[in-house]
Amino acid sequence: MKKLILSISILASMFTACTSSDDPIIPVFPPALGSGEITGNATANKTYVKGNYTLNGTVKIKSGITLTFDAGSTITADVTNGVDALVIENGGKLVMNGTAAEPIVMTHATKVPGSWGGIIMYGNAPIVGAASVASASAEDGLTNEAGTAYLYGGTNATHNGGTLRYVRVEYAGKKITDGTSEMNGFSFYSVGSGTVLENLVSYKGADDGFEFYGGTVSASNLISYGNFDDSFDWQDGWRGANNSNWYAYQTGTANFGMEVESKSVDNAFWPVVTNITLKRASGTLTENASVEYDAIQFKKQGNGYFSNILISGYTDTNATAVRIQDAATNTGQVSGSKIKLTNVKIDGTTTQFAGVTGVTPVFPVDFYTLSTTATGATITPGAWAVVDGVNLLQ
Numbered sequence: 191m192k193k194l195i196l197s198i199s200i201l202a203s204m205f206t207a208c209t210s211s212d213d214p215i216i217p218v219f220p221p222a223l224g225s226g227e228i229t230g231n232a233t234a235n236k237t238y239v240k241g242n243y244t245l246n247g248t249v250k251i252k253s254g255i256t257l258t259f260d261a262g263s264t265i266t267a268d269v270t271n272g273v274d275a276l277v278i279e280n281g282g283k284l285v286m287n288g289t290a291a292e293p294i295v296m297t298h299a300t301k302v303p304g305s306w307g308g309i310i311m312y313g314n315a316p317i318v319g320a321a322s323v324a325s326a327s328a329e330d331g332l333t334n335e336a337g338t339a340y341l342y343g344g345t346n347a348t349h350n351g352g353t354l355r356y357v358r359v360e361y362a363g364k365k366i367t368d369g370t371s372e373m374n375g376f377s378f379y380s381v382g383s384g385t386v387l388e389n390l391v392s393y394k395g396a397d398d399g400f401e402f403y404g405g406t407v408s409a410s411n412l413i414s415y416g417n418f419d420d421s422f423d424w425q426d427g428w429r430g431a432n433n434s435n436w437y438a439y440q441t442g443t444a445n446f447g448m449e450v451e452s453k454s455v456d457n458a459f460w461p462v463v464t465n466i467t468l469k470r471a472s473g474t475l476t477e478n479a480s481v482e483y484d485a486i487q488f489k490k491q492g493n494g495y496f497s498n499i500l501i502s503g504y505t506d507t508n509a510t511a512v513r514i515q516d517a518a519t520n521t522g523q524v525s526g527s528k529i530k531l532t533n534v535k536i537d538g539t540t541t542q543f544a545g546v547t548g549v550t551p552v553f554p555v556d557f558y559t560l561s562t563t564a565t566g567a568t569i570t571p572g573a574w575a576v577v578d579g580v581n582l583l584q
Contacts, residue, residue, distance in 0.1 A: 228265065232257050232282070242266070245274050245296070248307070248332065253281025256352070262292035267306040268299040273364060275307030275373060277332060278351050280314050280342075288356030290389070290572035297360040303418060304396030307332075307373035308362030311351045314344025315382035317404025318427030320453045326426065329403070330373050331366035342379035343426075347406045349382025356389045356574045363396030363418065372397035375417065380426075381407040391415065393577055398423040398449075399438070402461075408432040411569050415439050415582045418477055420449040421468070424461070425492070427452050433463040437567040437583065440503075441471040447485040447501075450492035456522045460493040460529075467566030470503035483508075485540070486531075489515035493528040500566030502537035511536050512543035512558075514551045530557045535564035 224241025232251045240260040245267040251257050259265070267274035276296065278284045288294040298305035310330055319326035325343030333339055359375040366373070375392030378385075380403060387409035392399035399414030404426030410433060414421035421438030423446075438447050447468035468485045476483050485501040501511045512531065514520045523529045524545075531553075536542060543558075545551040569575070575582045 224260075224263070238263060240292075244268060245276065245306075248273050248275045248277060250277045250279055251282035251284060253279055256283040256285060258285040259294050261288045261294065261356070263294050265294075265296045266299055267297070269306070273307050273366060274298070275332070275364075276309050278309075278311040279334075279340075280312045280349075283350065283352035284309070284311070284354065285352045286354050286357045288574065290356060290570065290574050293356040293358050293574035295358045295360065301361055303361050303394045304363045304365065304372070305361045307364045308359050308375045308377065308392075308395065309354070309357075310373065310377040310379070311381050311385070312340055312342050312379045313349035313351050313381040313385070313405060314342070314346045315349045315380045315405040315407070316345060316347060316427070316429075317343040317380050318452060318455045318457055319343065319404070320455070322455050326403075328379055330377060340379070342403060344380060347382055348384045349380070349405075350384030351381050353386040354388070354390060355386065358391040358393060358574060358577075359395070360393040360577070361395065362392070363398075365396070372419075374398040374401045374423075375414070376400045377403070378405060378407060379403045381405040383407055383430075389574060391575060391582065392417060393582070402428040402430065404428050406430060410434045412436045413569070413575055413582055416441050418443045418445075420446045422447070423449045425451045425453055425490075427455065427457050427459065428461055429459045431462045433461060435465045435567040435569050436463060437467045437569055439469050439471070439582065440474050442474060443477055444470065444474050445476050445483055446487045447504075448487070450486065450488045450494060451490040452492045454490040454518065456491050456526075457493075460495060462495045464497045465565070465567045466496060466499045468499070468501050468504075472503065484513040485511045487513045487515055488519050488523065488529060491519055491522055493523045495530040497532045498564050498566065499531060499534045500537070500564050501534065501540060504540045505538050510541040510544040514543070514545040517546045517549070520546055520549060520551055524551045524553055527554050527557060529553070532556070532559045533561040533564045534559065535561050535566070
């Protein structure tokens with residue numbers, strides 16, 4: 191009995207010594223366990239444990255199938271001939287629940303912009319295509335098993351394509367076989383409001399960082415960094431109503447901070463985005479080296495309500511904070527009270543706005559307001575927003 195009491199006493203003192211330390215608790219993450227190649231069509235549900243995987247070719251998640259990736263996983267595309275992309279077909283689901291400390295990273299072995307196709311999701315939420323059609327052929331150049339272009343559009347406003355949290359896509363924007371169409375970092379075709387998009391990074395792609403083709407999905411805490419075309423782009427009457435904290439940094443090669451259009455179709459709905467930062471590094475040129483570039487450009491009846499906006503670095507002679515590109519958009523959307531920009535702070539010498547040649551846009555009262563205190567996006571940094579030691583939010 192004395193030996194038992196002594197043993198218990200020793201164990202208790204050891205436990206007390208371990209728990210009474212003032213040293214901070216440093217989290218220890220389990221090592222990567224999974225590995226292997228991801229290729230072909232996904233026709234059965236599967237979970238990829240934390241690990242390092244290779245993406246080979248265009249991987250399609252078929253309708254009714256869910257692919258899940260654990261936090262901390264890295265998926266590296268490395269096909270040198272053909273197209274690498276992760277495609278979620280309408281009815282399929284992609285679940286990527288990374289964390290701030292352990293994001294899920296999709297990258298390319300070469301680290302060259304435009305090396306692969308990124309994440310492409312299709313749904314059947316409402317769109318307004320050209321001539322007011324309710325469906326359209328996708329622009330990414332991919333085809334289904336029948337060899338025809340994917341269609342997008344429908345009536346399912348709550349379509350659910352899965353969950354993307356703390357996901358970073360690097361070096362996407364590949365040109366496809368026709369030599370002109372390009373994929374984006376993230377492409378959302380008629381994706382519905384049941385889909386979760388939070389804390390996503392599109393890094394150094396050769397086309398847009400994020401593009402929405404109609405649909406009702408909303409997204410928060412987005413970072414578009416170093417993408418060649420537009421940081422954020424949408425068309426087809428996208429109407430996500432709960433978007434917040436969008437941050438763009440354009441450097442090297444870039445076009446617009448936000449390109450807003452709606453296939454030349456006037457409509458009675460619009461997206462809503464709060465807390466936006468659009469920054470452009472000195473010396474950044476457009477893809478065709480032109481001097482016309484804008485923080486926000488509205489065209490083809492594009493619209494939306496935007497608030498708490500910080501714009502910086504759009505300073506060349508033909509650059510502007512807000513451009514209304516055509517007469518129809520000026521008449522239908524500006525005068526029609528369908529474009530609203532409030533609490534806008536413009537740093538430096540950026541021109542306030544420009545419009546159709548010879549016409550200065552006249553916004554209805556309180557639909558365009560300036561501010562000296564706008565903060566723009568407020569996003570919590572972490573490993574998810576750090577690439578090669580660089581904090582993308584600084």
